[in-house]
Amino acid sequence: MTNPATILAQSGRPERIQGNPVNPPVVFSSTYRNSGTAPGNIYARWDNETWNPFEKTLAALEGTDYPALVHASGMAAMTTALHAAPPGKIVAPRHSYHASLIVAQEMTEREGGQLVTVDIANTEEVVAALPGASAVLIESPTNPMLELADIPTIAKAAHEAGALVIVDNTFATPLGQQPFIMGADIVVHSATKYLAGHSDVVLGAVLANTEELHQRLWDYRTHTGAIAGPMEAWLALRGMRTLSLRFERITANAAELARRLSNHPLVEAVAHPSLPHHPNKERAPKGCGVLTVRPTGGAEAADRLVEATELWLPATSLGGVESSLERRRRFADEATTVPEDLLRLSTGIEDMEDLWEDLDRALTRSQA
Ligand SMILES: Cc1ncc(COP(=O)(O)O)c(C=O)c1O
Structure with missing residues (x-):
């Protein structure tokens, strides 16, 4: 399954065996029977089987081997993503979604770093801001000005400067562009928007394409508890089918x-x-x-x-x-x-x- 329309319709369904339902069940359970003597789920803040079909489907769409990490909102996912970078300077579009800038500002101030905002469409200006940065946040198109970034060029320059590349792919969706192919390290979604698609869910997701980064994001979500409810994750997958x-x-x-x-x-x-x-x-x-x-x-x-x-x-x-x-x-x-x-x-x-x-x-x- 590699074509997005097929992934969307088919991924994350229960095993094809006689009598199985077509859709995954919603499991409401905060804890699991687990004595520590065998593998298996332990606690629902760590992992939850109702998240998994959504997480697997979004990962397939974005083209990464590591499952998406569903969060309570797009902003919860963005906060996790920003914290994956070491303390320091963050470069971000001046027309990023405003709450992303507020979090980046608050975080960098607290850590003794700095938020530098740029015109993300002006590649020269972005590249000039990168030396010494620990992360660059990219929105393309930006919200709401619809400026377009040269993601591959910025990603290459960011890596040369030792900065993480975080792309908020909410506007484009993975059908519009796949940032990992363009050089992103982390992809963020407000699943509240196109993914869930019916204005009935607030949800977010963050993805990485290396084991090390995926683990760092998982740790942050798990320890801060920015997790989604099972019903929201289920509804988002249902919405995403279309x-x-x-x-x-x-x-x-x-x-x-x-x-x-x-x-x-x-x-x-x-x-x-x-x-x-x-x-x-x-x-x-x-x-x-x-x-x-x-x-x-x-x-x-x-x-x-x-x-x-x-x-x-x-x-x-x-x-x-x-x-x-x-x-x-x-x-x-x-x-x-x-x-x-x-x-x-x-x-x-x-x-x-x-x-x-x-x-x-x-x-x-x-x-x-
Ligand atoms: C581009 C973008 N990123 C992130 C967010 C935050 O998402 P949420 O409202 O799900 O927290 C939004 C919300 O409008 C957005 O437009």
């Missing part, structure tokens, strides 16, 4: 809406990696379900637009089957380099014409 279909439709909807919005008289700017003018588009993953729009009339018009939609859901988060949108600068800790009037749109799997009609109407209504 990822290839969802991601294809979501990407097609996003690309077509971006194309139409680029020609809309009430729109000042649109970004999506499929657009001809998108910078560094040769670095784009094979799909992207997020686009950004800056309507005419500034932040107030943007707020009115969000309110005026009838179909698009005014909500944070992304990657669900339902389309949603929000003005990112409504959050006080969003980077100030993100324009005040920028709306981040996450397309779902609805009919594209219905999505377009709703947006077009809301754009007209946004003009006071």
